[in-house]
Amino acid sequence: RAAKRRAKKKGAAPVQAASKPSKKRPRAAQIDRDCALPQRRDKAPAPAAAEREKRKKKRRNGSGSFQVVPVGPQDQPSASGVGQQAARSTGQGQRKAQQRKAQQKGHNTLREAWRGTQTSKADEIWFRKCGYGEGLFLAYYRGQRLVPGEEWPAFLEALRRPLPLTFRLHGAASSGRDALLSRLQQLGSVAPVGWAPAELRIWQAVGGLDKRAATAADPELSALLQEGVAAGLLNRQEAVSMLPVLALRVPRGGCCLDVCAAPGSKTMQLLEAVARGAGGGGGGGGGGSGGGGCAGLVVANDAHPKRVAALEAALARHGRCAEERAVLLVTCHRGEALPSPARPFLAGQGEGFDRVLADVPCSGDGTIRKDPSVLPRWSPSVSNQIHATQLEIGWRAVQLLRVGGVLAYSTCSLNPVEDEAVVAALLRRAGGAVELEEWPAELLPGLVRRAGVSSWRVADHVDGGADGADGADGASGGGGGGG
Numbered sequence: 001r002a003a004k005r006r007a008k009k010k011g012a013a014p015v016q017a018a019s020k021p022s023k024k025r026p027r028a029a030q031i032d033r034d035c036a037l038p039q040r041r042d043k044a045p046a047p048a049a050a051e052r053e054k055r056k057k058k059r060r061n062g063s064g065s066f067q068v069v070p071v072g073p074q075d076q077p078s079a080s081g082v083g084q085q086a087a088r089s090t091g092q093g094q095r096k097a098q099q100r101k102a103q104q105k106g107h108n109t110l111r112e113a114w115r116g117t118q119t120s121k122a123d124e125i126w127f128r129k130c131g132y133g134e135g136l137f138l139a140y141y142r143g144q145r146l147v148p149g150e151e152w153p154a155f156l157e158a159l160r161r162p163l164p165l166t167f168r169l170h171g172a173a174s175s176g177r178d179a180l181l182s183r184l185q186q187l188g189s190v191a192p193v194g195w196a197p198a199e200l201r202i203w204q205a206v207g208g209l210d211k212r213a214a215t216a217a218d219p220e221l222s223a224l225l226q227e228g229v230a231a232g233l234l235n236r237q238e239a240v241s242m243l244p245v246l247a248l249r250v251p252r253g254g255c256c257l258d259v260c261a262a263p264g265s266k267t268m269q270l271l272e273a274v275a276r277g278a279g280g281g282g283g284g285g286g287g288g289s290g291g292g293g294c295a296g297l298v299v300a301n302d303a304h305p306k307r308v309a310a311l312e313a314a315l316a317r318h319g320r321c322a323e324e325r326a327v328l329l330v331t332c333h334r335g336e337a338l339p340s341p342a343r344p345f346l347a348g349q350g351e352g353f354d355r356v357l358a359d360v361p362c363s364g365d366g367t368i369r370k371d372p373s374v375l376p377r378w379s380p381s382v383s384n385q386i387h388a389t390q391l392e393i394g395w396r397a398v399q400l401l402r403v404g405g406v407l408a409y410s411t412c413s414l415n416p417v418e419d420e421a422v423v424a425a426l427l428r429r430a431g432g433a434v435e436l437e438e439w440p441a442e443l444l445p446g447l448v449r450r451a452g453v454s455s456w457r458v459a460d461h462v463d464g465g466a467d468g469a470d471g472a473d474g475a476s477g478g479g480g481g482g483g
Contacts, residue, residue, distance in 0.1 A: 124377070133378040137365065140380055140459055144416065162210035163369040166193070167225065167236045169201035171272045172321070180224070180233050189218040193239060195446035200246075202239065211236070232319030237265040238370070244357055244410040245269040246443060252276065253296040254354040255345045259335040259397050261300035262307035264314040266357060270298045271324040297345060299353075301331045301338060308332045335360070336392035340400060352402030360390045362411035362418050380459045383417040390422050398426060398434055406437070416456035423452075 127133065138156075141147070147155045169177060181201075184190060189206055196202045205214040215222035228234035245266050250256060250273035261267045274296035302308050312330060320328075333339070335358070344351050363382040368374050390411070397407050409426075411418050427434060439449065 127379075128376045131376065133376040136380065137375060137378045141414065143457055143459070144453075146414065146416070146453065159368050161208060161369060162213070163238065164208040165190075165205040165211045165214045165236070166239045167203055167228075167234050168242065169203070169228075169234050170232065171201075171276050174233075176231060177233050180228050180231075183224060187218065187221055187224070189214060189221050195448070196444060202242065204239065229318055232321060235265060235268055235318055237269075240366075241265055242269065243444075243447075244359060244408040245273065247439065248273075248355045248357065248406055248408050249440065249443070250274060250355050255297045256355040257299045257301070257338075257353045257357070257397070257400060259301055259338065259356065259358045259393060260303070260360055261330075262302040262304070262311045264300070264311040266359060267298065267300045267311065267328075268315070268318060268320065268324075270300075270355075270357065271320065271328060274298055274327055275324050296327045297329065298327055299329045299331060301333055301335065303332070303334045305332055336389065336396050338396055338400065344402075350402040352400055352405060354402065354405050356397045356401055356405065356407045357410070358394055358397040358407060359410045360393045360422075361386060362390070362413040363415060364412045366412045366414045380415070380417075383413065383415045384458070384460060387417055387421065390418055391425050394422055394426050395429060398430060407434075416453055417458060420452045420454070420456060 142152070169181065184203065189209075190203050191206050192198060193202045193204045205211075209217065215225070225234070225236065229236065246269075248256075250270060252274065254274055256270045256274060258267050258270060300311060302311060308330060315325070315328070331338075341351055341353075345353075363378075363386065364371070364374055365378055394407075394409050397409070401407055409423060413419065423436065427436060
């Protein structure tokens with residue numbers, strides 16, 4: 001029908017419908033030469049097969065453009081000297097648009113690490129469906145010997161238990177806090193933790209119930225928590241998340257930096273400590289700016305704009321007082337390249353911060369109780385990928401300390417590659433300018449803990465390849481001394 005309409009429009013004779021070919025004849029429409037369809041004059045001749053293939057290849061490669069991406073730290077030039085230059089071509093505008101889009105989205109270190117360990121989305125789905133993650137996790141940590149053999153079953157059982165609801169009351173004494181504390185004491189569903197002194201005001205759900213189970217069992221607790229958060233009297237925070245700030249022993253009026261601040265629970269701890277000296281263990285440990293006329297400062301930084309927005313929303317949601325917000329400065333910058341202060345915060349002091357908290361991005365395999373989805377996709381390759389970034393953030397944190405300052409390096413990972421290996425590399429790189437401090441004996445004496453390891457193994461997940469194996473756990477002896 002379309003052919004007839006085009007022929008009528010051109011003034012040619014109407015096209016007759018072709019008769020149905022028989023089974024013996026080729027299946028092609030037989031059209032008389034006199035009534036053949038007129039050719040469009042603006043139609044270019046069909047390109048040759050080689051030309052068509054060339055065009056397809058250019059479309060796949062972004063109009064013939066390419067960009068060499070160096071492996072490792074991006075500030076190191078490639079061996080050829082041209083590794084970081086992109087060829088000028090018609091695809092240059094597309095690359096610039098992609099770069100602008102990436103800058104707007106922000107830098108996500110953990111996503112880049114996961115992307116570096118995966119070959120395709122299909123491989124990731126297959127990896128999770130086959131249950132490789134849990135098998136690798138068990139084999140890896142059994143080989144690391146972080147947990148004694150007699151404690152291994154208890155360790156696995158602890159990972160299966162849900163994370164209990166934990167919160168802490170803010171340090172400022174007020175009538176509202178006293179009333180909230182009195183109401184909490186009347187509830188039978190929460191109680192202070194046994195390993196922390198009473199002045200820290202750390203509470204936990206009785207029986208180890210998680211947030212959902214505890215609030216469902218006691219509706220009054222749910223309403224009380226909401227009122228306390230809105231009034232700025234308490235903060236829901238995991239118990240282990242409170243330890244790095246407590247270990248810093250932040251003095252009143254100190255100048256502190258939180259390199260990777262989002263979602264903000266540790267930043268709020270720092271604000272309380274700077275404003276009121278509630279850093280845990282008093283203002284001991286030397287080196288604070290002191291309370292002599294300095295209001296203090298807390299710089300909360302994060303590399304991702306969305307995480308910075310989440311940090312600011314958390315501060316607003318928890319009703320922080322004007323005294324704390326007056327000493328807060330929020331920045332958005334990559335932690336490994338954070339600028340130095342232009343001048344000392346106080347006259348007569350060296351440049352830098354009194355306390356620096358580096359709660360760096362990590363694989364997060366220590367959060368299995370809170371996020372069980374970590375286990376099915378676990379792989380040691382993620383820790384290997386992110387180790388270099390953690391080291392650079394930690395090294396920049398060391399550089400931003402003033403002489404006599406204290407740095408707390410922390411992760412949510414159990415892996416020595418992300419913990420002891422980074423600390424050992426920092427000590428080795430500093431060349432004696434930095435020393436490792438022991439956990440203060442007077443701080444949380446009831447907390448069960450153990451010293452870090454001084455040697456570890458480096459492993460990777462190796463594909464079976466040509467031998468037909470589905471996957472293997474390849475481990476190479478690696479060790480790091482130090483620290």
